[in-house]
Amino acid sequence: MAPASLFRIGARGSKLSLAQTRLVQAALAARLGVEPGVLEIVPIVTSGDRIQDRRLIEAGGKGLFTKELDEALRDGRIDLAIHSLKDLPTALPDDIVLACVPEREDPRDAFVSLRAKALADLPAGAVVGTASLRRQAQTLFARPDLKVTTLRGNVDTRLAKLEAGDVDATFLALAGLKRLGLESRAASLVDPEEAPPAACQGALAITTRVDDARVREALEGFEDLNARVEIEAERAFLAALDGSCRTPISALARVSGDAISFIGETLTPDGKKRWQRRESVALGDDRVATARALGARLGGEIRDEAGDAIVMDA
Numbered sequence: 139m140a141p142a143s144l145f146r147i148g149a150r151g152s153k154l155s156l157a158q159t160r161l162v163q164a165a166l167a168a169r170l171g172v173e174p175g176v177l178e179i180v181p182i183v184t185s186g187d188r189i190q191d192r193r194l195i196e197a198g199g200k201g202l203f204t205k206e207l208d209e210a211l212r213d214g215r216i217d218l219a220i221h222s223l224k225d226l227p228t229a230l231p232d233d234i235v236l237a238c239v240p241e242r243e244d245p246r247d248a249f250v251s252l253r254a255k256a257l258a259d260l261p262a263g264a265v266v267g268t269a270s271l272r273r274q275a276q277t278l279f280a281r282p283d284l285k286v287t288t289l290r291g292n293v294d295t296r297l298a299k300l301e302a303g304d305v306d307a308t309f310l311a312l313a314g315l316k317r318l319g320l321e322s323r324a325a326s327l328v329d330p331e332e333a334p335p336a337a338c339q340g341a342l343a344i345t346t347r348v349d350d351a352r353v354r355e356a357l358e359g360f361e362d363l364n365a366r367v368e369i370e371a372e373r374a375f376l377a378a379l380d381g382s383c384r385t386p387i388s389a390l391a392r393v394s395g396d397a398i399s400f401i402g403e404t405l406t407p408d409g410k411k412r413w414q415r416r417e418s419v420a421l422g423d424d425r426v427a428t429a430r431a432l433g434a435r436l437g438g439e440i441r442d443e444a445g446d447a448i449v450m451d452a
């Protein structure tokens with residue numbers, strides 16, 4: 139007889155999403171002292187997965203990957219939803235809450251290439267493929283002599299295209315490679331001081347209904363407070379910059395003891411201009427409030443400084 143379901147966990151059905159959802163399932167089951175099987179995984183197809191036309195994805199923004207999960211929470215088809223935090227919009231619907239941020243995986247980008255150990259080693263004119271506007275801009279900022287092109291698809295597809303020689307190099311989140319057991323594909327790791335990753339990279343989000351006390355209670359103690367503090371700083375930075383999908387934005391906060399250090403930047407898509415801030419402050423008693431204030435202030439400073447230069451036309 140199948141065990142009774144305690145909670146149903148919704149997530150996108152992609153390989154990476156299911157891999158990270160299984161990790162959460164195992165860790166949460168261990169924390170609650172139950173068999174993993176009673177936390178049932180329910181794959182949910184999102185508009186972002188269905189729509190093949192990139193322009194529609196850009197028009198709909200990040201919400202295209204979360205709307206169906208929010209609806210499944212509302213309908214009671216699932217009790218909690220797992221997201222990559224970097225794909226979660228900064229503003230959530232009023233009835234949905236970011237209930238828990240589990241332990242964060244390594245936030246760094248991996249440089250992946252069969253031709254070079256690092257970006258600096260690529261020959262002039264080499265082609266770096268990535269669908270990420272941020273990675274394109276950072277590449278051109280560091281190496282204006284390279285070519286950038288879009289490289290789409292899931293992690294497997296992108297690695298296959300690299301192997302087929304479509305591009306000379308790409309960047310992938312190390313966290314995703316690790317969760318898929320593909321860490322060995324990383325030729326090197328990007329130093330966040332040189333090119334910070336996407337805000338919230340490597341972190342996962344567990345969302346639920348605001349009024350679901352049973353789930354919120356079960357998630358208490360599963361949160362990693364340092365990860366929460368870091369992502370709150372990074373999301374506040376994003377929100378202050380009004381991160382449209384068309385603005386390359388990077389942000390990384392790291393908590394160490396009572397201090398938080400933050401590095402964040404935005405660039406023009408052609409990589410010709412970059413606005414960057416870095417700062418460390420003491421966290422004090424209200425760690426989340428301090429982190430949010432820091433991210434919001436630094437994001438606001440960059441917004442004021444860059445002004446129209448970062449409001450891109452389509």
Ligand SMILES: NCc1[nH]cc(CCC(=O)O)c1CC(=O)O
Binds near residue numbers: 222223312314340341
């Ligand atoms: N943009 C897609 C995406 N969203 C989350 C991850 C995995 C890493 C993470 O959890 O931050 C990836 C793949 C990538 O950027 O290489």
